[in-house]
Amino acid sequence: MPKPIIHYEKVKDPKVLDEAIASCPTEVFVKEKGKVTVKNPKNCIGCRACEALCHNGEITVSDD
Numbered sequence: 001m002p003k004p005i006i007h008y009e010k011v012k013d014p015k016v017l018d019e020a021i022a023s024c025p026t027e028v029f030v031k032e033k034g035k036v037t038v039k040n041p042k043n044c045i046g047c048r049a050c051e052a053l054c055h056n057g058e059i060t061v062s063d064d
């Protein structure tokens, strides 16, 4: 099952996360009070659209 992980320590530009979460077709992420979290991990279909936009490894998707 694909599992998206946010690596906060790698986030230099918050806009990258904003674009990545906007790319997710299944609303895995939410942004609340300025913080992005993985809210619905079971929704992840492993398309890796989010990962593709995170060139600094801000979000990775593992296949556990």
Ligand code: SF4
Pocket: 002, 004, 023, 024, 025, 026, 027, 028, 043, 044, 045, 046, 047, 048, 049, 050, 051, 061
């Ligand atoms: S891999 Fe696709 S479905 Fe999963 S969190 Fe990233 S964008 Fe969303």
